[in-house]
Amino acid sequence: xxxxxxxxxxxxxxxxxxxxxxxxxxxxxxxxxxxxxxxxxxxxxxxxxxxxxxxxxxxxxxxxxxxxxxxxxxxxxxxxxxxxxxxxxxxxxxxxxxxxxxxxxxxxxxxxxxxxxxxxxxxxxxxxxxxxxxxxxxxxxxxxxxxxxxxxxxxxxxxxxxxxxxxxxxxxxxxxxxxxxxxxxxxxxxxxxxxxxxxxxxxxxxxxxxxxxxxxxxxxxxxxxxxxxxxxxxxxxxxxxxxxxxxxxxxxxxxxxxxxxxxxx
Amino acid sequence: xxxxxxxxxxxxxxxxxxxxxxxxxxxxxxxxxxxxxxxxxxxxxxxxxxxxxxxxxxxxxxxxxxxxxxxxxxxxxxxxxxxxxxxxxxxxxxxxxxxxxxxxxxxxxxxxxxxxxxxxxxxxxxxxxxxxxxxxxxxxxxxxxxxxxxxxxxxxxxxxxxxxxxxxxxxxxxxxxxxxxxxxxxxxxxxxxxxxxxxxxxxxxxxxxxxxxxxxxxxxxxxxxxxxxxxxxxxxxxxxxxxxxxxxxxxxxxxxxxxxxxxxxxxxxxxxxxxxxxxxxxxx
Numbered sequence: 001x002x003x004x005x006x007x008x009x010x011x012x013x014x015x016x017x018x019x020x021x022x023x024x025x026x027x028x029x030x031x032x033x034x035x036x037x038x039x040x041x042x043x044x045x046x047x048x049x050x051x052x053x054x055x056x057x058x059x060x061x062x063x064x065x066x067x068x069x070x071x072x073x074x075x076x077x078x079x080x081x082x083x084x085x086x087x088x089x090x091x092x093x094x095x096x097x098x099x100x101x102x103x104x105x106x107x108x109x110x111x112x113x114x115x116x117x118x119x120x121x122x123x124x125x126x127x128x129x130x131x132x133x134x135x136x137x138x139x140x141x142x143x144x145x146x147x148x149x150x151x152x153x154x155x156x157x158x159x160x161x162x163x164x165x166x167x168x169x170x171x172x173x174x175x176x177x178x179x180x181x182x183x184x185x186x187x188x189x190x191x192x193x194x195x196x197x198x199x200x201x202x203x204x205x206x207x208x209x210x211x212x213x214x215x216x217x218x219x220x221x222x223x224x225x226x227x228x229x230x231x232x233x234x235x236x237x238x239x240x241x242x243x244x245x246x247x248x249x250x251x252x253x254x255x256x257x258x259x260x261x262x263x264x265x
Numbered sequence: 266x267x268x269x270x271x272x273x274x275x276x277x278x279x280x281x282x283x284x285x286x287x288x289x290x291x292x293x294x295x296x297x298x299x300x301x302x303x304x305x306x307x308x309x310x311x312x313x314x315x316x317x318x319x320x321x322x323x324x325x326x327x328x329x330x331x332x333x334x335x336x337x338x339x340x341x342x343x344x345x346x347x348x349x350x351x352x353x354x355x356x357x358x359x360x361x362x363x364x365x366x367x368x369x370x371x372x373x374x375x376x377x378x379x380x381x382x383x384x385x386x387x388x389x390x391x392x393x394x395x396x397x398x399x400x401x402x403x404x405x406x407x408x409x410x411x412x413x414x415x416x417x418x419x420x421x422x423x424x425x426x427x428x429x430x431x432x433x434x435x436x437x438x439x440x441x442x443x444x445x446x447x448x449x450x451x452x453x454x455x456x457x458x459x460x461x462x463x464x465x466x467x468x469x470x471x472x473x474x475x476x477x478x479x480x481x482x483x484x485x486x487x488x489x490x491x492x493x494x495x496x497x498x499x500x501x502x503x504x505x506x507x508x509x510x511x512x513x514x515x516x517x518x519x520x521x522x523x524x525x526x527x528x529x530x531x532x533x534x535x536x537x538x539x540x541x542x543x544x545x546x547x548x549x
Contacts, residue, residue, distance in 0.1 A: 037355065074441050093443065101441040112295065112434045113485065113494045119434065125427050126442050134427070158488050174438075 024089040026050050026182040026213040027073070031083030034065075034072035041079070042068045046238050050182070050215060055208045057218040057227070057244070060234035061257050066217040067104065067186050069234060074101055074184065087182065097126055100180035102171045104187050110160055116170045117155040120145050123178035145176040149203050165196030172203055183207065185216040189223070201227045221257075224248060272514060275400050278408040279506040279525065282467045283476065285415035287502025289460045290481030291495045292422060292453060295433040299478055300363045301348055301454070305341040305461050306474035307367055310374025312340030313395055313470075314381050321384065333391055334462050341458045344370045349450075398469035398522030400510065407466065414463050418456050422495075425449060430491050467506075468522030476522075479529040480505060486536035505529035 027050040035041035043065035050056060058066050072080040075092055087095035100123070120142040121134045128138060146155050149169040159167060168188055175183050188204070189197045204214050204227075218224055224231055224244055231247040233240040233256045240252045253259070293302050316336025320329060344366050351362035381392055394402065422429065432439045432446050440446055457477075464473035484498035509525025516524070 071437070074437075076437055076440055092441075096441065096443045099441060101438055103435065103437040107437055108435045109295075109297065109433065111485075112430075113489060113491050114430070114434060115490065118430075118490055122427075122431050122434070122438070125431055125444075128427070130428070131424060 024052075025086070026052055026088060027215065028084060028086040028089075029073060029082065030085075032069075032072060032080065032085065033082070034068060034077050034080040036068075036077070037079050042236070043072065043234070044237055046234075048232060048238060048241055050213050052213055053208055053211045054230050055204060055214040055216075055228050056230040056232060057216055057224050058232050058234060059218050059221065059224060059256075060239075064235040064256070066234055070101075070184055070186055070215075070217065074099075097178070098181040100175035100178050100183045102175060102183065102185040102188060105164065105167060105171075105190065107186075108167075108171075110167060112159065114159055115156050116146060116151060116159055116162065116166075116173075117142050119159055119170050120155075120173045120177050123174040123176070123180075126178070142173075142177050145173040146170070148176055148206075149173045150199060163196075165192035165200070168192055168196070168200060169203070172200065176207070180212070182213045183215070185214070187217050187219060189216075189218065189220065189227075197223070221248075221253070271401075271403075272510075274405055274408055275403050275521070276507060276510050278403045278411050279400055279467055279510050279521065280503045281408070281411045281415045282464055283480070283502035283504070283506025283525065284499040285411070285418055285460055285502070286464060286473075286477045286506075287480035287484070287498035287500070288415075288419060288422065288495055289456055290477040290479075290502070291484060291491070291498040292429055292433070293457055294478065294481045294485060295430070295491060296450070296453060297433075298453070298457070300360070300367075301345055302457055302461070302477055303474050304348060304363060304367045304370065305345050305454075305458055306470060306477075307374070308341045308344030308370035309337030309395075309461060309465060310340075310470055311370055311377050312336035312338065313392060313465075314374060314377035315340070317381055317392055318377070330391065330466075333395060334465065337395070337465060338458055338462045340370060340374075341461055342454070345454045345458060395465045396469050396471075397520060398465070398467055398472065400467050400521035401513075403466070411463055411467075414459060418460070421452065421456060425452070426492075429453070468525060469520075472522045472526045475526040476502065476505070476529060479526070479533050483529070483533040483536045486533075486539070501529065501532050505532060 029049070030047045032046040033041045033044040046069060058069065060066050068077065071077050073085055085092070087099055092099065117139065121138050124134070124138045124141060128134065143152065143155055146152050149172055151166060151169055151173065154162065154166065159170065162170065172188070188200055192200065208214055218228065225248060228244055231242065231244045232238060233247060233252055235256045239256050240247045293299060313333045313336050316332045320332050325332065347366045348359065348362050351357060351365060352359040381389060428444050428449055431442070431444055432449050436446060460477060461473055464476060467473070468476050480502035481498045483501050484494045487494060487497055505528040506525050508528040510521055512524040512528065513519045513521040
């Protein structure tokens with residue numbers, strides 16, 4: 001196992017390409033089993049690591065436990081046993097500033113009274129701390145993040161009036177504003193049109209190129225290879241992990257889904 | 266209409282409560298806890314009755330207001346706590362938990378109320394005031410209590426405004442960020458129960474919830490940030506309360522609490538009638 005040299009905490013590491021970003025594994029999971037308190041765990045014996053500056057898809061059939069696995073890693077489930085879950089070599093509680101979670105869109109109250117800019121500024125709350133209001137600097141950071149995802153023009157629009165794809169991009173802008181090093185996304189491409197999917201993928205690839213690490217639940221087998229370099233296949237347990245080319249084989253997919261990938265789809 | 270010193274007190278106290286109710290209601294609605302408010306309101310009944318019976322049994326005066334309010338607050342808190350606890354049961358879910366809790370606490374309350382009614386009618390006066398509200402009997406110390414509670418509540422909500430907003434909008438993200446979600450929910454529940462209990466004397470057990478939720482629901486019909494919505498809700502709450510007091514002074518026999526609720530409902534209906542001409546968002 002890699003020796004952890006510097007268990008740095010978040011904050012104060014501004015330059016995008018600072019060497020510290022790469023010095024530890026963004027995520028390391030070993031011996032994880034989790035569920036919802038029933039007799040059987042939903043995911044079991046999960047072990048994997050994410051290397052820095054990688055973009056990994058988590059795929060698997062419905063009910064495979066993809067969302068459950070993400071929630072378990074992020075300590076959002078009551079039932080989770082793991083030998084080790086380490087973010088940048090340390091516990092989540094010490095790495096919160098560096099980890100951004102984008103839940104499924106359905107977990108969010110889209111009727112909430114807030115503008116796109118208000119939501120993006122939420123990514124800065126941890127940096128601001130208690131009692132501090134969102135000031136001009138925070139607004140500028142949030143605005144820049146919205147520009148990056150191509151939503152500069154709708155910054156003042158209420159989030160309830162945005163399209164599904166725009167809402168998804170607002171959440172990604174929130175992670176940008178947070179300046180997180182690890183982004184964990186639950187179905188970022190769900191219910192968005194093809195153009196929006198390309199835009200979101202482009203933003204994520206841009207992040208990876210700037211040394212961020214991305215783990216995303218993905219459900220469209222046809223676009224896995226186009227968007228992601230690395231893939232993990234889950235169905236209760238982790239069936240395969242590797243590059244998309246290695247993993248997306250008929251044998252693996254047949255085991256996970258019960259049918260092979262249509263080659264010319 | 267004779268605006269004596271007493272009427273001014275009632276105006277002041279009810280307006281302060283209206284603003285408080287609208288403010289708390291906005292946060293309760295944002296956190297999607299409207300039905301918890303409903304349960305908490307109804308669940309004051311068994312506590313009020315128990316406090317009355319205990320007071321009579323132990324030779325205290327069963328009409329003592331603080332004793333009744335303490336009883337009401339206890340069972341309201343218990344009920345509010347019971348909902349998330351029951352909701353964790355497998356396959357029940359939070360709306361099932363809410364229904365069970367409401368039925369249980371209000372049912373027990375109805376039973377206890379029938380026991381209370383066996384006592385001589387004079388002693389029941391204190392309870393009747395809380396059932397239907399008795400804003401007209403407000404004293405200057407009531408007004409001070411209501412105003413203090415309103416100021417303290419606004420201070421708490423303003424201090425943790427960002428965090429309350431974040432938890433309401435995206436709870437999983439808030440948890441990953443390390444926001445103390447449980448503590449904030451506890452604080453909001455405590456503020457809600459305090460508001461419900463403070464409002465018992467103003468509007469009574471059943472209508473107090475209407476005063477908390479209706480102005481907030483009307484405000485949610487407007488576009489804008491949580492700050493703006495909160496200010497609108499507080500304003501509608503205060504205006505409904507003041508107008509309700511005025512109405513009950515003019516119309517003989519109209520209870521103040523009912524009048525306030527009716528005005529708040531008219532505000533809500535007006536927001537439905539108001540044309541919603543929001544421009545569609547362009548940009549792809």
